[in-house]
Amino acid sequence: MASAAAAAVMLAGCAAGGGTDGVDAGSIAEIAETADPTAPEVDRIQGAVWQGAISAQWFLGSPTAEGYGVELASDWMTDATVGRAQLVAGEIGIVPGSSVGAVQLAQSGVDALIVAGNYESEEGRQVVYAMPDSGIETVADLEGATLGATSITGSWPNRIRLAITEEGGDPSSLSLVATTYGDMAEQLQSGTVDAVIAASFALPAVQATGAEPIFDVGGGEYAGRPENVWLTTREFHEANPNAIAAFQCAMVAGARLANERPEMERYMADTLGWDDGLIASSPSPISIDAPLDVAAVQADWDDEVAVSGAPEFDVGSLVIPMPAEC
Numbered sequence: 001m002a003s004a005a006a007a008a009v010m011l012a013g014c015a016a017g018g019g020t021d022g023v024d025a026g027s028i029a030e031i032a033e034t035a036d037p038t039a040p041e042v043d044r045i046q047g048a049v050w051q052g053a054i055s056a057q058w059f060l061g062s063p064t065a066e067g068y069g070v071e072l073a074s075d076w077m078t079d080a081t082v083g084r085a086q087l088v089a090g091e092i093g094i095v096p097g098s099s100v101g102a103v104q105l106a107q108s109g110v111d112a113l114i115v116a117g118n119y120e121s122e123e124g125r126q127v128v129y130a131m132p133d134s135g136i137e138t139v140a141d142l143e144g145a146t147l148g149a150t151s152i153t154g155s156w157p158n159r160i161r162l163a164i165t166e167e168g169g170d171p172s173s174l175s176l177v178a179t180t181y182g183d184m185a186e187q188l189q190s191g192t193v194d195a196v197i198a199a200s201f202a203l204p205a206v207q208a209t210g211a212e213p214i215f216d217v218g219g220g221e222y223a224g225r226p227e228n229v230w231l232t233t234r235e236f237h238e239a240n241p242n243a244i245a246a247f248q249c250a251m252v253a254g255a256r257l258a259n260e261r262p263e264m265e266r267y268m269a270d271t272l273g274w275d276d277g278l279i280a281s282s283p284s285p286i287s288i289d290a291p292l293d294v295a296a297v298q299a300d301w302d303d304e305v306a307v308s309g310a311p312e313f314d315v316g317s318l319v320i321p322m323p324a325e326c
Contacts, residue, residue, distance in 0.1 A: 021107075021311055021312065021313050021314065022313060022314030022315075022316075022317030022318075028113065028234075028237070028317075028318075028320055028321075029321055031237065031238060031241045032241065032244075032245070032320050032321045032322075032323075033321070034241070035241040035242050035244065035245035035323060036242050036245065037068050037242060037245035037246035037248070037249050037323055037326060038068055038069075038242075038246075039242045040068055040069050040070045040240070040242045040243035040246050041239065041240045041241075041242055041243050042070070042240055042243050043069055043070060043071060044070065044071045044073055045065075045070055045071070045072055045073070045093045045094055045240075045243060045247060046073050046074070046091070046092045046093055046094075047072065047073070047074045047092050047093065047094035047095060048074060048075050048076070048077040048082075048083045048086055048087075048092050048095050048096075049074045049075075049076065049077055049096060050076070050077055050096060050200070051076040051077075051078075051272065052181065052200035052201050052272070053200055053201070053264065053267075053268065053272075053282060053283070053284060053285055054096070054118060054119050054200060054228060054285050054287075055074075055096075056254070056257075056258035056263075056264055056267040056268075056271075056284075056285075056287065057118060057119070057251055057254040057255045057258045057287045057288075058072060058074065058251075058254060059072075059254070059267055059271050060253075060254040060257040060258050060263060060267055061250035061251050061252075061253050061254020061255070061257070062250065062254070064249060064250040064253040064254065065246055065247060065249075065250035068246035068249065068250070069246070070243055070246045070247065070250075072247070072250065077095070077096070078150075078180050079150070079178060079180075080097060080098075080101065080150060080151040080154070081151070081178070083095040083096070083097065084097060084101060084105065084231075087112070087231060087232070087233060088105070088110050088233070090233075090235075090236075093232055093233075093236045093240070094115065094230055094231070094232055094247065095230070095231050095232075096118055096228050096229070096230055096231070097228065097229065097230075097231045098151070098154040098155050098227075098228060098229065098300065099114060099155075099226065099229055099297045099298075099300050099301060099315050099318075100153065100154045100155055100158070100300050100301055100303075100304050101151075101153070101154055101231070102114050102229065102231055102315070102318050103301050103304070103310075103313045103315055103318070104153070105231075106313070106318060107310075107311065107313065110233065111233055111234030111235065112231050112232070112233055112234075112318065113231065113232050113233065113234055113237055113318050113319070113320050114229045114230070114231060114292065114297070114315075114318045114319045114320065115229070115230040115231065115232050115237075115244060115247060115248060115251075115320055116229065116230045116247070116248050116251040116252075116288070116292070116320075116322070117226045117228075117229055117230075117251075117255075117288030117290075117292045118226070118227070118228035118229055118230055118251075118287070118288060119226075119227050119228055119285040119286055119287050119288060120223075120224055120225065120226060120227055120285070120286040120287075120288060121155075121217075121218035121219075121222045121223055121224060121225045121226075121227045122218050122219075122223055122224075122227075122285065122286055123216060123218060123219035123220070123223050124216065124218070124219065124283075125199060125203075125218050125283055125285060126156065126197065126198075126199040126216070126217045126218035126227070127197070127198055127199075127203070127213050127214075127215070127216050127217065127218070128142070128147070128160065128195050128196070128197055128198075128213070128214040128215040128216075128217065129188065129195060129196055129198050129206050129207070129211040129212065129213055129214060130145075130188070130194060130195040130196075130211060130212060130214050131188055131189070131209070131210065131211050131212075132210060132211075132212055134194055134195065136194060136195055136214055137212075137214070138167075138214065138215075139160065139163040139164060139167060139214060139215040140164065140167035140168075140169055141214075142160060142164055142169075142174055142194075142195060142214070142215070143164055143167075143169035143170055143171075143173050143174065144170075144173045144174070144175075145174060145175070145194040145195055146175045146177060146193050146194045146195075147160070147174060147175065147176050147177070147193065147194065147195050147196065147197065148177055148178075148179035148183075148184055148187055148188075148192075148193035148195070148196040148197070149176055149177075149178065149179065149196065149197045150178070150179065150180065150181065150197070150199075151178070152176035152177065152178055153176075154300075155217075155222075155225070155227070155300040155303065156197050156217045157174075157176055158300070158303040158304055158306075158307045159217045159222060159303065160174065160197075160215060160217060161174060161307050162303060162306065162307060163215060171307065177193060179193065179196065181198070181199070181200055181201055181202035181205075182202070182205075184196040184198055184202045184205065184206050185202070185205040185206050185208065185209050185211075188206065188209055188211055189209050195214060196211075197217060199218075200282070200285075201272075201274070201278065201282055203281075203282070203283070204278065204281040204282065224293075224296065225296045225297075225299060225300060226288060226292055226293070226296055226297055226300075227285075229292070229297070230247075230251065232244065232320075237320060244320060245323045248320070248322050248323060248326075249323060249326030251288075252289050252290070252322075252326060253326070254287070255287035255288055255289035256287075256289045258284070258285075258287040259284070259286065259287050259289065261284055264284045265279050268282065291321070291322045292319055294315070294316040294319060297315050297316070297319070298314075298315045298316065300315075301313055301315045
């Protein structure tokens, strides 16, 4: 089978050519270089976060943020599009999202920036499932299927479409519908969707239906890529560079704790309210506790270019450098 990279080249033949667009990374770096996390401009950052294991970084990092004088306040998010809309409207200062989503916002005229990494793609943790009687046995069978996902754009749909292309299928025939992790198992069983992209606490529920794995969107060449990042706006960063620096330091500290299983289980019990059975069956994501790998972040946008013909873009120009010291 050809690699996804080869499929990307095939699809990119009709993509927009020319130079690589981006934003003025110089001014972003200059602001970040002088940011002092110990002197935040605000004492509270409002965010929206997913109700799952991937948000442990936020909650376990909150004490570090409070040490800098910043409270991390949040509401649960069930739809990535809604979360991005809240960010654009100025209702919140931070939201999780993909690097693809960050570029899409930037290209639509919204000055979105990438603050820090959230968690990595990992084999077996983000998987397409379908029921045994669905007629879907391989990724090639997803051609023309209806796929439930928490986000209908971004890296996961792109990886699936690239895989369909590798098999000689029509990636545009895949229909994406927005759903939630809590609804995936029922929708599979009822036939509302043909397949789902399951992750986090959806995995044990979907597996319990007897659904079978079809395609691993986090494994192989995708493993280790930043699966999710934390986004803000240029306006928020320019007004609060010190608070953003404090948040970055808090996410590093939170990620290190989240990568310790006892701390993750404590978060699952105390914050998510999960019972022992659900905790035992729920894997821990690999939280990102270091500066982002810009090349890996860029790779997801290159997939978008290949799939949709979107303009090339320097994703690194959106990344706010981490503080030299926390």
